Amino acid sequence: MTETQNKDSERSALPPQAVVMQMVVGAWISQTISSVTRLDIPDLFKKHGPQTALKLIQEYGVDAKPDHLERVLRACASVGIFTEDTQGIFGPTALSDVLTSSSPVSVKKFTEVFGNSWWKVWSGLHDALRTGHAQASAQLGMDYWDYCKANPKEMEDFGEAMKSNSHNSIRGVLEYCNLSGVRKVADIGGSFGHLTIELLRKYRNLYGIVLEMPDLIPIAQRRLAGEDKDIVSRVEFVGGNMFDGVPSADVYILKHIIHDWDDTHCIRLLRNCYSAMVGDGRMICIDTVLPPMGDTGGDLAKFLDINMMVFHPGKERTRNQWEALYKAAGFKIVSITSLNDNFGTSIVEGRKV
Ligand SMILES: C[S@@+](CC[C@H](N)C(=O)[O-])C[C@H]1O[C@@H](n2cnc3c(N)ncnc32)[C@H](O)[C@@H]1O
Known part of the structure; x- marks a missing residue:
């Protein structure tokens, strides 16, 4: 039996209050991992090998108190992020590698932003529930896109976080969306163009346009x-x-994109695509498709939906809700392809009716 299987079977033997407590304190783990990542510790272990907390501070300039850092490293080692030995030397693992900037599947920026500004926004969830209003303005002083415009570092980190979170969906688009013979693709809200660039790498006669907020273009x-x-x-x-x-x-x-917005904005955006589309064209959205009511699967997809609730006037949608949006903009859905990840990410492809 592997260590993970051991932990799973241990958990299923736990009483309900212990299971719930584990879920509730999951936020501790998230914050702790984010904090060591913001200190670049996974990168330092990758570059210099295993170290004590003291050495990380004295030789590599980590901005932390030795005792506090050691406690944080021990907590991370307990969930497999680092190794730990009897001498208090901590080192890298396969999990810490994805928290480094050089990993081809790096989630470093996502993890950093998650524990910082995004965490502040999440603290407003209870108010979002009561008032029905997204909480970025209440927690950050302005809506999230304005916050990015006002803070270029956040804008760049957010784009990098989106890129971190795109490995699976880019792979899916390359595998399932055949763009042979297509002349021009427009990636609306395409951030740094990470998806477009991979499409252009695959299709050598394809041209790509990335439409983004003006402040993001120079970055x-x-x-x-x-x-x-x-x-x-x-x-x-x-x-x-x-x-x-x-x-x-x-x-x-x-x-x-669609999950960031309410239905009125989504229909306006899809109609803009409809009007500007050359010929019959194709409308492809990559987003979560929630399971229908009564299906309790898709846990992360449903928490991503809460993320949209707390950040934007947006939401994740079921198949029926996607069909209604496409229909209102003049499209019909021709296929929904699940990318089989925890978030329910799917390729929703439509054509003009
Ligand atoms: C959730 S991110 C998705 C980024 C990218 N498509 C991806 O999946 O990695 C949403 C993007 O929409 C852009 N955006 C927000 N409002 C916009 C607007 N009114 N016009 C153009 N882009 C916008 C943001 O700058 C951001 O890059």
């Missing part, structure tokens, strides 16, 4: 430096407001 363009010249020549970043209009294209991709 995205700077990050393009070093990318294959042929790809750079086929991608265009356009600053604008997607609710005012979208550039013309054959295929529209909206990845993790």
Whole structure:
């Protein structure tokens, strides 16, 4: 029996109050992992090998108190993030590797932002429930997109966090969306263009447009430096407001966009795509599709829905709700392909009716 199986069977033997307590204090684990990641400790272990807490501080300049840092490292080791020996030397594991900046599947920025500004917004959940209002304004002083505009570092970290969270969906789009013969794809709210760039890498005759908030464009363009010249020549970043209009294209991709908005905004955006679409075109959204009422599966998808509740006037949607949105904008859904992740991420593809 593996260690994980052991832990699973231990948990199923626990009384209900212990199971609930484990769920409730899960927030401790999340915060602790975020904190060591913000101190770059996974990167330091990867670069310099196992170390004591004291050495991390004295030799590598980690900004922490030795005793506190050691306690935090021990807590992380207890959940498998680091190794720990009898001499108080801690080291890297496969889990800490994904918290490094150099991992090809890095979730470093996601983890950092999660424990920082996002955590503040989540503290307003109870008020969101009572009032029906998203809480970014109450907790950060403005809505989240304005907060990003006012804080360029947050804007860059958010984009990097989105990229971190895109590995599976990019793989899915490359596998399931055939863009052979397509001339132009528009990635609406496409952040740094991580999805578009991979599509252009696969389809050598494809052109891509990324529509984003104007303040994000210089950051995205700077990050393009070093990318294959042929790809750079086929991608265009356009600053604008997607609710005012979208550039013309054959295929529209909206990845993790629809879930940020209420139905009125979503229908306006989908109609903008409809109007600007060349010919019959294709409307592709990548987002969660929630299971129908009565199906208690999809736990992370349902908590992602709460994330949308607390951050934006947005939500995750069931198949029926997706069909209603597409229909209201003049599209019909032709396929829903699940990417089989914990978040219920799916490719929802539609065409003009
Ligand atoms: C949840 S992120 C998704 C980013 C990217 N599509 C991905 O999945 O990695 C939403 C994106 O929408 C952009 N955005 C928000 N409001 C916008 C608007 N009115 N017009 C254009 N882009 C907008 C944000 O800057 C952000 O990059």
